[in-house]
Amino acid sequence: MISAFTGQQIRDAEQPYLDAGGGAVLMQRAAYGLAQAVAREVRTRRRLAGASVTVLAGKGNNGGDGLFAAALLARQGMRTTAVLAAAEVHPEALAAFKAAGGRTLYLEPGNAEELAVVCAGNDVIIDALLGTGARGGLRGTSAELIASLQELRPALVVACDLPSGLDATTGEVHWPVLDADVTVTFGGVKAGLMTDPGEGCSGRVQVVDIGIEELLESTRPELRRLTSAEISAVLPRPGRRAHKYTRGVLGVVAGSVRFAGAAVLGVHAAALAGAGMVRYAGPQAVAQLVLAKTPEALWEPEKPGRVQAWLLGSGVDGEEQLERARSAAATALAADLPVVVDAGALSLLPDHCPAHWILTPHAGELATLLESLPSTGEMAVTREDVESRPLHWVRQAAQQTGATVLLKGATTLVASPSGVVFSQSEGTAWMATAGSGDVLAGILGALLAQSAESIKDDDGAYAGLGLDVEDRWAALAAVAASLHGRAGSQASEEFNGGPLTASAIMSAIPRVIGSLSAEYDRTRP
Numbered sequence: 001m002i003s004a005f006t007g008q009q010i011r012d013a014e015q016p017y018l019d020a021g022g023g024a025v026l027m028q029r030a031a032y033g034l035a036q037a038v039a040r041e042v043r044t045r046r047r048l049a050g051a052s053v054t055v056l057a058g059k060g061n062n063g064g065d066g067l068f069a070a071a072l073l074a075r076q077g078m079r080t081t082a083v084l085a086a087a088e089v090h091p092e093a094l095a096a097f098k099a100a101g102g103r104t105l106y107l108e109p110g111n112a113e114e115l116a117v118v119c120a121g122n123d124v125i126i127d128a129l130l131g132t133g134a135r136g137g138l139r140g141t142s143a144e145l146i147a148s149l150q151e152l153r154p155a156l157v158v159a160c161d162l163p164s165g166l167d168a169t170t171g172e173v174h175w176p177v178l179d180a181d182v183t184v185t186f187g188g189v190k191a192g193l194m195t196d197p198g199e200g201c202s203g204r205v206q207v208v209d210i211g212i213e214e215l216l217e218s219t220r221p222e223l224r225r226l227t228s229a230e231i232s233a234v235l236p237r238p239g240r241r242a243h244k245y246t247r248g249v250l251g252v253v254a255g256s257v258r259f260a261g262a263a264v265l266g267v268h269a270a271a272l273a274g275a276g277m278v279r280y281a282g283p284q285a286v287a288q289l290v291l292a293k294t295p296e297a298l299w300e301p302e303k304p305g306r307v308q309a310w311l312l313g314s315g316v317d318g319e320e321q322l323e324r325a326r327s328a329a330a331t332a333l334a335a336d337l338p339v340v341v342d343a344g345a346l347s348l349l350p351d352h353c354p355a356h357w358i359l360t361p362h363a364g365e366l367a368t369l370l371e372s373l374p375s376t377g378e379m380a381v382t383r384e385d386v387e388s389r390p391l392h393w394v395r396q397a398a399q400q401t402g403a404t405v406l407l408k409g410a411t412t413l414v415a416s417p418s419g420v421v422f423s424q425s426e427g428t429a430w431m432a433t434a435g436s437g438d439v440l441a442g443i444l445g446a447l448l449a450q451s452a453e454s455i456k457d458d459d460g461a462y463a464g465l466g467l468d469v470e471d472r473w474a475a476l477a478a479v480a481a482s483l484h485g486r487a488g489s490q491a492s493e494e495f496n497g498g499p500l501t502a503s504a505i506m507s508a509i510p511r512v513i514g515s516l517s518a519e520y521d522r523t524r525p
Contacts, residue, residue: 001224001225001226001227001230001465002189002194002224002225002226002227003188003189003216003221003223003224004188004189004190004191004193004194004221004222004223004224004225004423005188005189005190005191005216005219005221005222006168006169006190006191006222007132007133007167007168007169007190007192008169009188009216009219009222010132010168010186010187010188010190010212010216011132011133012219013187013188013212013215013216013219014026014187014212016215017211017212023061024092025211026186026210026211026212027061027064027065027068027093028068029186029208029209029210029211030065030069030161030186030208030210031064031065031066031067031068031069031071031072031093032069032072033184033186033208033209033210034065034066034069034126034158034160034184034208035068035069035070035072035073035076037158037182037184037206037208038053038069038073038124038126038158038184039073039076041124041156041158041181041182042078042123042124042156045123045155045156046123048076048077048078049076049077049078050077050078050079051077051078051079051123051124052078052079052080052081052121052122052123052124053070053073053078053079053080053081053122053123053124053125053126054080054081054082054083054118054119054122054124054125054126055067055069055070055080055081055082055083055097055125055126055128056083056085056119056125056126056127056128056129056145056164057082057083057084057085057086057089057090057093057094057128057129058085058086058089058128058129058130058131058142058164059085059086059087059088059089059090060090060130060131060133060134061090061131062128062129062130062131062132062160062161063085063086063089063090063093063128063129064089064090064092064093065093065128065131065160065161065186066082066093066126066127066128066160067082067089067090067093067094067096067097067128068093068096068097069126069160070082070097070100070102070126071093071096071097071099071100071102072100074097074100074101074102075100080097080100080101080102080103081102081103081104081105081118081119081122082094082097082102082103082104082105083105083106083107083115083119083145084104084105084106084107085107085129085141085142085145105118107141107142107145108141109140109141111141112141112144112145112148113144113148115145116145116148116149116152117148117152119145119149119154120149120152120153120154122154122155123155123156124154124155124156124157124158125149125154125156125157125158125178126158126159126160127146127157127158127159127160127163127164127178127180128160128161128164129142129146129164130164130165131160131161131162132161132162132168132190134164136174137164137165137173137174137175137176137177138164138165138174138176142164143176146164146165146176146177146178147176149178150176150177150178150179154178156181156182157178157179157180157181157182157203158180158181158182158183158184159178159180159182159183159184159202159203160184161183161184161185161186161190162183162185162190162192162193162198162202163177163178163179163180163183163198163201163202164177164178165177166192166193166198166201166202167192167198168190168191168192168193169190169191169192169222170191170192170195170198170389170391170392171191171192171193171194171195171196171197171198171199171389171390171391172192172197172198172388172389173197173198173201173388177201179200179201179203180201180202180203181203181204182203182204182205182206183202183203183204183205183206184206184208185205185206185207185208186207186208186210187207187208187209187210187211187212187213187216188207188212188213188216189205189207191221191222191223191391193205194223194225194411194423194425195223195390195391195411195413195423196387196390196409196410196411197387197388199410199411199423199425200410200411222421223391223421223422223423224420224421224422224423224478225422225423225424225425225478226422226424226475226478226479226482228516228519229519229520229523230465231479231482231483231516232516232517232519232520233461233464233520234451234461234462234464234465234475234476234479235479235513235516235517235520236248236274236447236450236451236454237517238274242276243276244276244277245276245277246276247274247275247276247277247450248274248275248276248277248308248309248446248448248449248450248451248452249275249276249277249278249279249305249306249307249308249449250270250275250277250278250279250307250308250309250310250311250445250446250448250449251278251279251281251304251307251309251310251311251328252266252267252270252278252279252280252281252282252310252311252312252442252445253281253282253310253311253312253313253316253321253324253325253328253345254266254267254280254282254311254312254313254314254315254316254342254438254441255282255283255286255290255314255315255316255321256282256283256286256315256316256317256318256321257283257285257286257317257318258315258317258318259314259315259316259317260285260286260289260315261315261434261435261438262314262315262316262343262435262438263280263282263286263289263290263314263315264286264289264290264293264294265314265435265438265439265442265502265503265506266311266314266315266438266439266441266442266445267280267290267293267294267297267442268293268294268442268506269438269439269440269441269442269443269446269506269509270311270442270443270445270446270449271294271296271297271442271446272442272506272507272509272510273442273443273446273447273483273509273513274446274447274450274513275445275446275449275450276449276450277296277297277298278294278296278297278298279297279298279300279304279305279307280297280298280299280300281299281300281301281304281324281328282299282301282321282324283301283320283321284299284301287299287301304328307337307449308337308338308448308449308450308452308453309337309338309339309340309445309448309449309452310328310329310331310332310337310338310339310340310445311339311340311342311441311442311444311445312325312328312329312339312340312341312342312345312348313325313340313341313342313343313344313345313346313348313441314342314343314344314437314438314441315343315344315438316343316344316345317344321344322344322348325344325345325348326348329341329345329348329349329350332357333350333354336354337356337452338356338357338358338448338452338473339356339357339358339448340358340360340441340444340445340448341353341357341358341359341360341403342359342360342437342438342441343360343365343437346359346361346365346368346369347372349401349403352401352402353401353402353403354402354403355402355403355404355416355417355470355471355473356404356448356452356473357402357403357404358403358404358405358406358444358448358473358476358477359397359401359403359404359405359406360406360408360437360440360441360444361397361405361406361407361408362407362408362409362437363383363386363387363390363407363408363409364383364386366386366393366394366397366405366407367381367382367383367385367386367393369397369401370386370393370396370397370400373397373400373401375400381393386407387409390407390409390411390413391413391421393407394407394413394414394415394421395415395419395421397415398415398416398417398419399417399419401417402417403417404416404417404473404474404477406444406477406480406481408437408440410425410427410429411423411424411425412424412425412427412478412481412485414474414475414477414478414481415474416470416471416473416474417470418468418470418471420467420471420474421474422474422475422477422478422481423478424478424481424482424485425485426482426485426486426489427484427485427486427488427489428485428488428489428492428497430488430492430498430499430500431484431485431488431492431500431505433499433500433501433502434502435501435502435503436484436488436502436505438502439484439487439502439505439506439509440480440481440484442506443480443483443484443509444476444477444480447476447479447480448476451476455469455472455473455476456469456472462475462476483509483512483513484505486508486512487505487506487508487509487511487512488500488505488508490508490511490512491504491505491507491508492504494508
């Protein structure tokens, strides 16, 4: 599991070293790791000797890391320039940089655009203006420089610890920010690098060990991200004597005459994701389309038979279907069954949901949901608010509803009512297409039906993640988000990285599950 921490948690882990006078050691380790990462990136494009690098250096320790790294790169034959954005920068680092032959330029009022043109012509830029302790974004001439560079689109940008202007803890972005191709971060991943909009500015993230990692192991992470090995370990696997009822039965109230495709996609995705049986409740006209795509499903327009989990709301429209969803929600609440609550069913929530009810809004739906809750009802929460601070708002929604909340996006966040949050980002931008969320709902419903009982076992696969039972539902939802993202990426690759439909995402689900399961079988003891 990849753990991400707040800026304060990182600083707290560094404090014993600083108290013992070891700050210089931490900086040298960070600088060495940064220099090595930059050298590797440059070598993929050209020879290192003679290549040009500019470090944008602020006044803090982050600027010191960048200057020491540039000094090391100069000794490897690179032509190095430092743009000093403050009158006072780290003195020892600047001295080392000059001793290595680096030249210095000073950022002053009136020369930001000129320096941006000079910097953009180099092979690589190291952004070391602001670090984890910074508050707010860049100002004045530094902001002008970064805004100009962003327009010029340099060949390669490496962020030192995190892109300047990105909040290390929340992922909020204070514009302007220079998008990084690679972010080299120190000691541990910052939470802001694993949640949007920050993740979108950070490129690939590489972690450099600086000696504080053991201290972080005892710290509760701000964010978690499941790895391929962990996902494959918890995927449901039918036993030799399994049958359709033990495989998990999912009840689905989705679709409508207007949005029939939502039911077609959700039911078929659930079947492809391993549900032993899917019972569909909806209008006859929609059921005919559902059964044409998934003849294995059952149409039960009245009272569906026994299920292990429910999927409610995708494409639901009209009073008749809403009443079916309302009835199923009441049945699930009384029977303590897990439920996926999507789209049209988000308005049908009880006063307090159990943790195994998983809400799946996009940013706009989450804003509407938050405004409907008593504790935020007087606040005007907009889609833009949610998109700028998704980590904050997904936590708020989970705590206030009692449910697990999966916020869909380029980076999908899943929050447990306890505050545990997972972040998954395996998808492609081509997945922003109609019906993609319906496929995700079907995958999630199938996993819930298959894992409704085993997820509670103290010796089960989910227990191996070291989570409380209440938080395992969030892990399960993170697994669904990962499978969905992987299926989309794989489907896009089949079109040489081109566009795809929700149906294409759906068709890749069995291959993704199969490859993960095969990898687990090959590597387990």
